[in-house]
Amino acid sequence: MKDMTNGKKKEKDTIYLVPHTHYDAIWVFTKxxxxxxxxxxxLKEVVGLVEKTDYKFLIEQTFLLEEMEKRYPELFSKIAKCxxxxxxxxxxxxxxxxxxxxxxxxxxxxxxxxxxxxxxxxFGVDVPVMWQADSxxxxxxxxxxxxxxxxxxxxxxxxxxxxxxxxxxWKGLDETIILAHWMPLGYRxxxxxxxxxxxxxxxxxVAATSHILMPSGxxxxxxxxxxxxxxxxxxxxxxxxxxxxxxTPSEFFEALExxxxxxxxxxxxxxGEMYSGKYSAVFPDCCSSRMWIKxxxxxxxxxxxxxxxxxxxxxxxxxxxxxDELRDCWRKILYIAFHDVVPGTGMDRGYDDVREYLHxxxxxxxxxxxxxxxxxxxxxxxxxxxxxESGDIIVFNSLSWEVKDxxxxxxxxxxxxxxxxxxxxxxxEEIDVEVIRxxxxxxxxxxxxxxxxxxxxxxxxxxxxxxxxxxxxxxxxDPNYILIRGNTIENGFFGVxxxxxxxxxxxxxxxxxxxxxxxLVLEEETGDLYYHLQKLYIPxxxxxxxxxxxxxxxxxxxxxxxxxxxxxxxxKTDYFSLRWPYRLxxxxxxxxxxxxxxxxxxxxxxxxxxxxxDFITNIEDQHPRARLRVRFSTDIxxxxxxxxxxxxxxxxxxxxxxxxxxxxxxERPCGVFPSLRWLDYSDGKKGLTVMHMGTPExxxxxxxxxxxxxxxxxxxxxxxxxxxxxxVPDAQEFKRYVFRYSIxxxxxxxxxxxxxxxxxxxNFILDALQLPKGKKMPLKRYFLKMEPESVVLSALKRAEDGxxxxxxxxxxxxxKTNAEITLFREPKTVKAVNLLEEEDEGxxxxxxxxxxxxxxxxxxxxxxxxxxxx
Numbered sequence: 127m128k129d130m131t132n133g134k135k136k137e138k139d140t141i142y143l144v145p146h147t148h149y150d151a152i153w154v155f156t157k158x159x160x161x162x163x164x165x166x167x168x169l170k171e172v173v174g175l176v177e178k179t180d181y182k183f184l185i186e187q188t189f190l191l192e193e194m195e196k197r198y199p200e201l202f203s204k205i206a207k208c209x210x211x212x213x214x215x216x217x218x219x220x221x222x223x224x225x226x227x228x229x230x231x232x233x234x235x236x237x238x239x240x241x242x243x244x245x246x247x248x249f250g251v252d253v254p255v256m257w258q259a260d261s262x263x264x265x266x267x268x269x270x271x272x273x274x275x276x277x278x279x280x281x282x283x284x285x286x287x288x289x290x291x292x293x294x295x296w297k298g299l300d301e302t303i304i305l306a307h308w309m310p311l312g313y314r315x316x317x318x319x320x321x322x323x324x325x326x327x328x329x330x331x332v333a334a335t336s337h338i339l340m341p342s343g344x345x346x347x348x349x350x351x352x353x354x355x356x357x358x359x360x361x362x363x364x365x366x367x368x369x370x371x372x373x374t375p376s377e378f379f380e381a382l383e384x385x386x387x388x389x390x391x392x393x394x395x396x397x398g399e400m401y402s403g404k405y406s407a408v409f410p411d412c413c414s415s416r417m418w419i420k421x422x423x424x425x426x427x428x429x430x431x432x433x434x435x436x437x438x439x440x441x442x443x444x445x446x447x448x449x450d451e452l453r454d455c456w457r458k459i460l461y462i463a464f465h466d467v468v469p470g471t472g473m474d475r476g477y478d479d480v481r482e483y484l485h486x487x488x489x490x491x492x493x494x495x496x497x498x499x500x501x502x503x504x505x506x507x508x509x510x511x512x513x514x515e516s517g518d519i520i521v522f523n524s525l526s527w528e529v530k531d532x533x534x535x536x537x538x539x540x541x542x543x544x545x546x547x548x549x550x551x552x553x554x555e556e557i558d559v560e561v562i563r564x565x566x567x568x569x570x571x572x573x574x575x576x577x578x579x580x581x582x583x584x585x586x587x588x589x590x591x592x593x594x595x596x597x598x599x600x601x602x603x604d605p606n607y608i609l610i611r612g613n614t615i616e617n618g619f620f621g622v623x624x625x626x627x628x629x630x631x632x633x634x635x636x637x638x639x640x641x642x643x644x645x646l647v648l649e650e651e652t653g654d655l656y657y658h659l660q661k662l663y664i665p666x667x668x669x670x671x672x673x674x675x676x677x678x679x680x681x682x683x684x685x686x687x688x689x690x691x692x693x694x695x696x697x698k699t700d701y702f703s704l705r706w707p708y709r710l711x712x713x714x715x716x717x718x719x720x721x722x723x724x725x726x727x728x729x730x731x732x733x734x735x736x737x738x739x740d741f742i743t744n745i746e747d748q749h750p751r752a753r754l755r756v757r758f759s760t761d762i763x764x765x766x767x768x769x770x771x772x773x774x775x776x777x778x779x780x781x782x783x784x785x786x787x788x789x790x791x792x793e794r795p796c797g798v799f800p801s802l803r804w805l806d807y808s809d810g811k812k813g814l815t816v817m818h819m820g821t822p823e824x825x826x827x828x829x830x831x832x833x834x835x836x837x838x839x840x841x842x843x844x845x846x847x848x849x850x851x852x853x854v855p856d857a858q859e860f861k862r863y864v865f866r867y868s869i870x871x872x873x874x875x876x877x878x879x880x881x882x883x884x885x886x887x888x889n890f891i892l893d894a895l896q897l898p899k900g901k902k903m904p905l906k907r908y909f910l911k912m913e914p915e916s917v918v919l920s921a922l923k924r925a926e927d928g929x930x931x932x933x934x935x936x937x938x939x940x941x942k943t944n945a946e947i948t949l950f951r952e953p954k955t956v957k958a959v960n961l962l963e964e965e966d967e968g969x970x971x972x973x974x975x976x977x978x979x980x981x982x983x984x985x986x987x988x989x990x991x992x993x994x995x996x
Contacts, residue, residue, distance in 0.1 A: 146313065233427055291334035563575070564576070726746075
């Protein structure tokens with residue numbers, strides 16, 4: 127790979143020894159332990175070395191620096207001086223080094239935005255190097271995210287599918303390219319100062335040029351004061367072999383880039399996600415460790431993004447924007463997104479802060495959104511020049527297209543105000559209502575009612591409804607219907623055959639079986655927080671009876687609730703480790719059931735007007751050493767399937783469970799992958815989209831789709847290879863879980879079916895509010911509309927400089943698109959900016975403003991950020 131021109135002597139290599147420590151917010155110590163170790167035992171020593179010698183050092187994340195500034199201002203001042211002088215370099219530069227596979231894409235942007243703004247404000251420097259020291263794989267859109275966040279280079283440790291060259295151009299889904307270095311020996315290549323020559327030979331063998339990056343550190347590692355003397359000795363004794371210097375990552379990359387340009391080297395280009403276990407572990411099974419954290423992050427990301435959008439609309443209407451409250455919420459989200467937090471791979475006590483932060487977010491979101499909606503209602507009711515009517519209910523849609531979906535809300539009435547709720551009306555539209563529960567006054571009028579209904583709401587807008595005390599009008603030939611024939615529930619989209627004996631369903635579409643759905647699969651688990659292991663190659667038990675002979679699932683109760691809008695199948699099931707007789711079970715009915723360790727309550731919801739089936743599964747788990755998955759068995763045959771990822775879609779292989787890859791692997795493929803909100807398995811003619819709220823681990827094998835609900839493990843690392851062998855009793859998951867997931871049977875592939883839309887509608891629920899009595903306002907309005915619907919809103923927020931609003935969106939079908947964005951108010955100016963909300967020569971996007979409308983061309987999977995001033 128190195129340059130050998132016309133027999134000339136080969137250029138001498140240069141080794142860039144980069145002292146560093148990797149900061150963990152939590153892992154095997156608590157947050158406070160790590161603060162103490164990193165500030166007083168590591169960085170205090172680093173400052174002394176830097177001040178007295180030619181020692182240099184790398185710091186990664188600003189979360190640590192912010193805390194240092196508050197606790198130890200004198201030490202912080204010394205660190206700041208070293209940073210400004212270039213003796214300490216900040217690489218990575220995020221608020222916290224996030225896991226890049228599990229959080230929402232917008233969360234990853236905020237990690238960078240918050241970190242880089244702090245660095246610029248405090249130290250006046252930029253961060254050109256993304257230093258991905260320990261994230262468990264890298265998603266396929268990071269080249270675009272990094273380049274549009276001002277990074278020029280990326281160094282990473284995990285996920286490379288090829289050993290050499292260690293330097294290459296990494297291409298994202300949208301074709302963005304960034305210069306990348308994979309760490310062949312990890313971030314400890316130069317940790318053992320007695321083995322530098324051995325490490326050099328290994329690194330040299332895979333390097334693309336004469337420049338060798340040798341990280342010299344590890345997680346929470348003390349600086350080595352002898353480093354300058356070791357480097358001096360190398361120069362004296364081995365300087366003829368290769369030059370060595372104590373350096374920073376940017377020094378390495380600048381020299382690398384210069385050699386590539388000067389020699390016109392043709393570098394290898396690799397595209398897509400870095401998620402291979404061939405040469406480094408990415409721990410796919412941690413996608414199911416401590417599932418409550420993943421659920422909490424997913425739900426609160428959606429909630430916060432929705433709330434932020436409405437806060438921005440409110441600020442445009444009336445100037446009020448709760449900046450501090452939103453910033454506090456984002457800080458909690460960014461902490462939970464950290465690469466040892468959301469994967470759930472740390473010791474139990476480390477997650478006490480996570481529980482506290484999730485509680486904070488729940489409390490804050492329950493008060494912040496309800497404060498914003500009345501402000502918008504008040505402004506809308508006061509604005510003149512539009513036709514207004516009185517209404518009882520207003521429904522808000524946080525997505526950028528018209529949504530028709532289920533919503534539930536609570537209503538309170540004065541005595542004698544309302545006797546019955548039989549429907550809702552908005553203009554000419556009249557719709558049915560399901561009264562879920564109610565309380566009456568003594569005069570039989572309603573005091574309180576909880577209702578559910580299916581409104582149709584404009585994109586990023588609202589719709590107002592009036593309560594009908596009479597039956598709503600129905601069209602004679604309504605294409606949407608719902609009915610029960612025998613054991614089959616039918617609507618205009620599909621049929622759902624129920625089996626009261628097992629509680630399972632079969633989904634039929636156009637006379638063809640799509641899948642058997644929602645089967646629990648209980649499996650042995652002998653692994654730890656990092657890896658699933660099992661000795662049994664059959665399940666412990668499935669709901670169809672497969673597995674070990676002694677135990678069995680038992681349906682305790684089965685019933686169906688009916689309303690004009692939906693059918694709800696209710697199933698109560700227990701798992702017993704022993705049923706007797708356990709021999710001759712084909713002809714002998716069970717008489718005794720013993721050792722109940724799993725109780726399950728399922729709700730299966732089939733709607734009249736919505737083309738998906740929702741599942742709410744309650745699990746009371748007391749079963750140790752178990753993995754619990756839900757299975758959807760299909761007749762589809764395909765070698766790959768689609769997974770939602772950050773700002774796009776990636777393809778994943780099926781049936782890896784049985785694959786036997788050639789050569790030596792650090793981590794053999796197991797068939798398990800993460801997905802962001804959805805996955806789709808189709809053969810081009812028919813398909814099944816599975817959507818979830820924070821249960822990302824999935825597998826497709828032998829035509830079956832598996833979604834992991836939980837894994838019960840008792841050790842952080844059972845063999846001490848991935849970490850200390852610390853017991854983690856809380857990770858046994860002996861607790862109550864509520865899992866929400868959904869399926870969308872469809873024709874064609876995920877693009878034709880717009881699976882991404884269904885998944886976002888499932889996750890970003892409609893919000894409904896009871897209007898003050900007599901309040902008049904327009905019946906409906908959109909604040910933002912995007913066309914076509916493959917252009918998806920990622921963020922609507924106030925600009926960090928306080929001037930105008932930031933609008934971020936992306937193309938999600940992988941197709942060139944002419945996009946059109948229509949705002950509710952004409953902006954004074956619009957301009958394309960980078961992800962740091964700055965004008966950037968590297969981010970050039972022609973925008974055509976025509977009144978309220980903005981037109982532009984988008985590349986496949988492109989992320990666009992626009993700043994609009996009103």
